[in-house]
Amino acid sequence: MDHVVSVACGSCGTVAQDGSKFCEQCGAPLTAPVAVAVPPPAPSTRSCRACGGTIAADGYCQDCGTPAATERDHWSEAPSASLGGVCDRGIRHEKNEDAMALGLAGDAPVLVVCDGVSSVPDSDIASLAAARAARDVLVQGISVPSGDTTRVAAWSALLVRAADAANNAIATAVGDLAERHDPPSCTFVAAVVDGPNVVAGWLGDSRVYWLPDAGDPIQLSSDDSGANELMALGLSRAKAEASAQAHAITRWLGADAPDIVPRTAPTVAQGPGWVLVCSDGLWNYCSEASAVAELVRTSQEVAGPAPEKIAAELVRWANEQGGADNITAALHRIEVVHGTATVDTVHS
Amino acid sequence: MAEFHTEVFQNEFLSEGATDVHAIVTVTSTGAGTAGAASATGTVAEIVMVDTSGSMQGPNIDAAKYAAQVAVDQIADGTWFAIIGGSHVAQRAFPYPNAPVAIVQMEPGARREAKRAISLMSPTGGTAMSTWLRLADQVFSQVPQAKQRHAILLTDGKNESEPREELSKAIRDVTGRFQCDARGVGARWEVAELREIASALLGTVDLIANPSDIAEDFRQLVAASMSKGVADAELRVWAPQGAQVLFVRRVAPTVEDLSTRRTEVNPLTGAYPTGAWGDEARDYHVAIRVPSKPVGSEQLAARVQIAVGGEVLTSALVKARWSDDSALTARINPEVAHYTGQAELASAIQEGLAAKAAGDEATATVKLGRAVQLAQETGNEEATSRLRRVVDIDDEEKGTVRLKRDAAKLDEMALDTASTKTTRVRR
Numbered sequence: 108m109d110h111v112v113s114v115a116c117g118s119c120g121t122v123a124q125d126g127s128k129f130c131e132q133c134g135a136p137l138t139a140p141v142a143v144a145v146p147p148p149a150p151s152t153r154s155c156r157a158c159g160g161t162i163a164a165d166g167y168c169q170d171c172g173t174p175a176a177t178e179r180d181h182w183s184e185a186p187s188a189s190l191g192g193v194c195d196r197g198i199r200h201e202k203n204e205d206a207m208a209l210g211l212a213g214d215a216p217v218l219v220v221c222d223g224v225s226s227v228p229d230s231d232i233a234s235l236a237a238a239r240a241a242r243d244v245l246v247q248g249i250s251v252p253s254g255d256t257t258r259v260a261a262w263s264a265l266l267v268r269a270a271d272a273a274n275n276a277i278a279t280a281v282g283d284l285a286e287r288h289d290p291p292s293c294t295f296v297a298a299v300v301d302g303p304n305v306v307a308g309w310l311g312d313s314r315v316y317w318l319p320d321a322g323d324p325i326q327l328s329s330d331d332s333g334a335n336e337l338m339a340l341g342l343s344r345a346k347a348e349a350s351a352q353a354h355a356i357t358r359w360l361g362a363d364a365p366d367i368v369p370r371t372a373p374t375v376a377q378g379p380g381w382v383l384v385c386s387d388g389l390w391n392y393c394s395e396a397s398a399v400a401e402l403v404r405t406s407q408e409v410a411g412p413a414p415e416k417i418a419a420e421l422v423r424w425a426n427e428q429g430g431a432d433n434i435t436a437a438l439h440r441i442e443v444v445h446g447t448a449t450v451d452t453v454h455s
Numbered sequence: 456m457a458e459f460h461t462e463v464f465q466n467e468f469l470s471e472g473a474t475d476v477h478a479i480v481t482v483t484s485t486g487a488g489t490a491g492a493a494s495a496t497g498t499v500a501e502i503v504m505v506d507t508s509g510s511m512q513g514p515n516i517d518a519a520k521y522a523a524q525v526a527v528d529q530i531a532d533g534t535w536f537a538i539i540g541g542s543h544v545a546q547r548a549f550p551y552p553n554a555p556v557a558i559v560q561m562e563p564g565a566r567r568e569a570k571r572a573i574s575l576m577s578p579t580g581g582t583a584m585s586t587w588l589r590l591a592d593q594v595f596s597q598v599p600q601a602k603q604r605h606a607i608l609l610t611d612g613k614n615e616s617e618p619r620e621e622l623s624k625a626i627r628d629v630t631g632r633f634q635c636d637a638r639g640v641g642a643r644w645e646v647a648e649l650r651e652i653a654s655a656l657l658g659t660v661d662l663i664a665n666p667s668d669i670a671e672d673f674r675q676l677v678a679a680s681m682s683k684g685v686a687d688a689e690l691r692v693w694a695p696q697g698a699q700v701l702f703v704r705r706v707a708p709t710v711e712d713l714s715t716r717r718t719e720v721n722p723l724t725g726a727y728p729t730g731a732w733g734d735e736a737r738d739y740h741v742a743i744r745v746p747s748k749p750v751g752s753e754q755l756a757a758r759v760q761i762a763v764g765g766e767v768l769t770s771a772l773v774k775a776r777w778s779d780d781s782a783l784t785a786r787i788n789p790e791v792a793h794y795t796g797q798a799e800l801a802s803a804i805q806e807g808l809a810a811k812a813a814g815d816e817a818t819a820t821v822k823l824g825r826a827v828q829l830a831q832e833t834g835n836e837e838a839t840s841r842l843r844r845v846v847d848i849d850d851e852e853k854g855t856v857r858l859k860r861d862a863a864k865l866d867e868m869a870l871d872t873a874s875t876k877t878t879r880v881r882r
Contacts, residue, residue, distance in 0.1 A: 171696050
């Protein structure tokens with residue numbers, strides 16, 4: 108089979124024909140295309156998100172009249188049975204500036220979420236390019252032998268490389284827009300799960316949570332945000348997150364990023380549970396790790412065990428809360444923990 | 456082959472909590488061809504009903520007979536046709552009552568003979584229009600292959616030989632079987648009666664003041680009928696689950712509320728009759744109540760479609776988008792505003808004249824005053840000039856008027872029959 112590298116529209120994700128200058132789907136210029144190895148995921152069905160009815164040829168539900176989501180506005184990915192996510196426009200925003208890219212590095216799940224800065228035009232192009240480029244770096248995996256104690260460090264280093272690749276991809280995707288006073292930019296958050304090890308890397312306020320079935324859930328990432336700086340100054344989380352500067356991120360990806368080296372943090376799963384990577388469109392309605400764990404648990408009761416179904420339920424719930432921002436939720440299920448990293452070291 | 460196009464005029468932005476979506480949908484048909492061309496295959500039928508009651512004696516019957524002959528000249532060869540004389544009973548004038556068939560196809564011989572038959576019609580008896588309509592229906596039913604059926608009804612008097620309910624009952628029974636334009640000559644007929652006929656049978660109502668004008672009117676009516684190449688189109692309105700269709704109204708060329716004419720296509724879609732189409736444009740006002748959605752949400756509020764022979768030819772989308780931007784939500788769409796005003800104008804005129812006839816001068820003054828105001832606001836100069844013959848206008852903008860003491864009956868009737876005629880928005 109020939110290895111075909113397709114070119115996808117940075118705005119809506121539609122795969123373009125060779126030589127096209129504009130996207131056939133959305134008309135966005137393709138002068139600075141994003142290269143992807145595979146076409147973007149097709150929308151799972153043409154059924155209505157709101158009522159489950161059929162979407163008519165005119166783009167609206169035959170039963171309830173809800174508009175069909177475009178591919179860029181709403182999509183889901185499920186690269187394996189234990190890994191899945193949904194990226195959604197929400198209600199209040201005109202565009203979906205969130206992006207998500209999931210993949211597998213061998214057996215190791217890779218989850219990337221980028222949240223385009225909504226105050227800056229064309230950040231939807233930046234976020235999609237960044238998420239896919241980072242995912243494509245991460246799925247190459249690491250060459251450290253299984254069981255080696257330096258695996259976590261190697262993943263952390265790869266996360267740094269992934270952020271760098273994402274930043275380059277943004278530059279390519281936005282082209283001349285990078286020269287603008289407010290160049291397209293986005294947050295970056297990624298998690299890889301290697302056996303019991305969960306390694307997170309981030310720039311900005313998109314988050315990784317580790318939600319074990321038993322034991323204390325934690326937010327693995329730590330927001331680069333005004334809210335966090337305020338909390339560092341002693342404000343309560345509730346007050347800090349409600350403040351005007353709460354959502355001002357202090358680090359990001361894009362031409363005007365002050366620093367593109369993500370902070371990384373590992374944890375070790377002691378038992379089964381969920382890794383959740385999400386944008387603030389979700390956690391704005393449910394921030395504390397314990398509340399997030401409870402929400403995922405109740406969502407699982409509604410949606411069943413499939414991660415993309417649970418993610419869809421989380422998105423539905425966030426829209427029900429108002430859908431004030433774009434919403435992305437990506438989940439990986441750690442079902443069986445084959446010993447801890449320490450035990451692994453001993454056995455090898 | 457006829458093509459239909461739709462265009463939607465609306466402000467789709469709704470403020471938070473708002474539920475009512477209004478839109479004007481312009482439906483344009485092109486390439487409808489002519490019924491004349493179709494008539495060669497025998498799919499078109501035309502019946503002329505002429506009042507032959509005793510009151511027609513004199514210039515009226517002579518003018519009516521001449522007009523019927525002009526109509527016969529206009530009917531294209533191949534068209535099925537018949538002439539009916541109506542009094543307290545209805546009788547076929549042509550084909551002759553003793554003829555073996557009730558309706559024939561037009562050809563030069565039939566045209567000559569029909570005109571001779573018309574010349575033999577003579578006025579006698581009373582007026583029971585239900586019998587005319589029922590006979591026309593019976594005659595049309597002889598030619599089921601003629602899908603496009605049109606009739607003209609001419610009278611000069613009230614429907615005095617039968618209870619009013621008989622006429623209404625006949626109208627209900629023949630509704631959907633053929634279209635009918637109704638014409639009153641002189642000032643002694645009842646506008647409400649002819650409006651009921653024309654309204655149900657998807658035709659027009661008009662007053663002919665001078666008998667000598669009947670012929671030209673008939674010529675135009677038949678010509679219009681012969682130019683319609685689409686026998687029957689229906690307007691379909693889909694509204695989402697949980698929504699309510701507040702009304703469906705034709706607003707141009709004349710106001711006609713179609714809401715009660717709904718037949719179900721499926722639980723979410725209703726069909727409303729529109730009759731035959733030539734190359735023309737009509738405007739429809741559709742109002743839908745949808746459950747309110749959060750600010751930022753979009754919702755399809757209606758699909759407005761034209762279907763011919765059960766096939767949807769065009770579909771227009773009426774949308775709702777909730778926004779907290781009052782600059783967007785406060786805008787009133789000019790087409791919606793215009794036709795809302797024109798529909799209210801029609802009611803104000805009709806209610807004002809009805810109040811005047813009932814001797815309620817206070818209500819009549821208020822209603823006709825409002826009509827003057829609306830006619831001015833919507834730029835309906837024809838309505839303004841007709842109103843001037845019935846009221847003295849003190850202040851057009853405020854709608855302050857006095858009823859004219861010496862208003863002519865004919866002028867009141869002209870105002871009444873023309874009340875539903877609308878002007879189009881200047882675009």
